[in-house]
Amino acid sequence: MARDNMIVSLDIGSRKVAVIAGEVGRDGQIQVIGFGAVESAGIRKGNVIDIENTVRAIEASIEKAEQMSGREIDGGYVGITGLTVSSLNNRGVVAVSSSDQEIMPEDVERVLQAARVIALPHDRRIVHVIPRQYLVDGNENILDPIGMIGSRLEVETHIVTIVNAALQNIIKCCERAGFHPWELVLNGYASGEAVLYPAEKELGVVVVDMGGGTTDIALFEQGTLWYTAVLPIGGDYITSDLAVGLRTPLTQAEIIKKEHGGTLPALTSDSEFVDVPSVGGRDTFRVSKKMIASIIEPRVQEIINLVKNKLDSSGYPGLLPGGIVLTGGSALTHGIAELAVDLLEKPVRVGYPEGIGGLADVVHSPEYATGVGLLLYGARRQQVKEEHEDSLSMKAMFSKVKEWLQDLF
Template identity: 35%
Template structure:
């Protein structure tokens, strides 16, 4: 059935809402059938602040996607962002009964539950429990313990959790349309699915997804997620800084940032000016290019430094063989890869979704990394173990709400 293969990713971003319709192919690739998007309103820093407006925008985006892909959208995978998302690594442990020494699926499930038996704040809910490695009787680096013999099964998990109400808000926003929510996925995790190859994940890589309102990051080492999180700083902050620094309206700053902005300093002639044409309500202005770049540079430099400090709390940042991939709308800023290279002291480059076919123009834009990543994520979940996806963990959300 074709409908089984259809997967829809919905990202409610700060600057745009985007719906990607994809089709899973038998050979494991994903074909993008269409992309719908609308400018986002009512969303700040990745979180919905104006429910009604945001819902309208989501609806528009969904309709747009339906028209472009000629598909009826019933259920979606939703990306989640926001600074409330936290993560940590935890190890779960189960002892097999005396009379049995072969590890089965139930044991693997048990160890996962065990790993999640840690205290997270009461108002928080688990978003992801991502398996890193299993240990069987002290043997490290086991990838699939089912069928192995052992007495003690341990598992390292990367656990991402966030404020229950905020996650529910996003879900509700979609459900009111009404659409079914297949799963909610951390935006950074989704992006990493299309940005990184398995090889890069094994080598170790950091994905920085700088969107409009948030900067999502996810660090892979040894093929597993080691660190992840979300900083509520994004392109909007840059725009806001420009607006305040140069005293020009927000819309103008945004345009200026996109068209002229760069975060490389000393790359323009001293005194080089940019002319802003006058408009209704805005007397034209001339601004110095270096000033603009300085504002952008300072903000991004700070963001990267903050991120670096966060990552350095754990040792994994030293194991990034594949370097840094920057994605998200803000990665289109000129020179951002150089700045990241300079601050993290390792190669960084701008990346976009690559492992798909179909509407390539949509795929080749870092702005859509997350939405396309959702489809890739969905595909992985569906093919992996159709009856038990990670989404099931969320069952309580969907059922408990109504």
């Protein structure tokens, strides 16, 4: 495996910056060997708003992960999110080039290039071009056309773009913290890699990563991305409403939300009370957990309704038998799945990152779905690259053998 088997992810979230280091075994399995997370600073709703603070937070989380792993970290996969990210679908068409009409990897590369040709505003850059399906002579639903016979190859793609300035700011922060970004990956896409089962992705499923400042939506079908969206709202909105409602500082509201918060069906008891410090810090007063839930629930409802609106307007024609998988820190809200079932009328579960070994328990929380997903994404990318390199070197070897044989006879 390239770069000494180590693979690293960097999730620059609105709430926390997290670095996860893993080692990829011969079987492709990732063993987590290092982890570092610090409270984020300088990021709002997925955007860098303060370079210095962001750099410092990245450096601090790298240092922690280096200490735990005993390895030097100098780069890896980086997640992106925020309102500067947007997505669209586009088609590409090419004629199959070989005389026997067998589709070669070069044809697939060409058709993907053709799909990239979109009228992109000059201030945007493409982050992903993800094939949703290929069509060979009009036959749909082909996932891997290489080796098939046909004359016309088409591809339907999902394209993710980002405002160039936002991208440059992320890259600048990473580079200044000594972290070279190998590839930038959409957060929702990465989270899906970590919390969804292959069968769900095949059938149709949506991952909703509710973080602090953003909510990332990614719809998968036939094992690949069908639709993505980012909402500029997350758990911080719930916290600030709680702070106003309880007249307590934001830091206290955050603690109360995490320790005692939830939706109403989860916290129906009127007899449990919590001590809440006042804004001035002089007095505390008692409020019932039910009262806290009555502030939290409408905000959670609002976010889920925004997710529903996005899904309704996505143009997706299927029924989503895989349902909805909630992840990200705000998915830890008590009773959120039950509330989402009612609002979305689909099966809902909370997704924890899976598919890794080693020190997996230190990142076994919905908060680290993106970070773990970036590792899984990266490992898969490296494997594909290696297979490609192997097949190129096999090709080179065969042509050498052919030359020798021609020389001999």
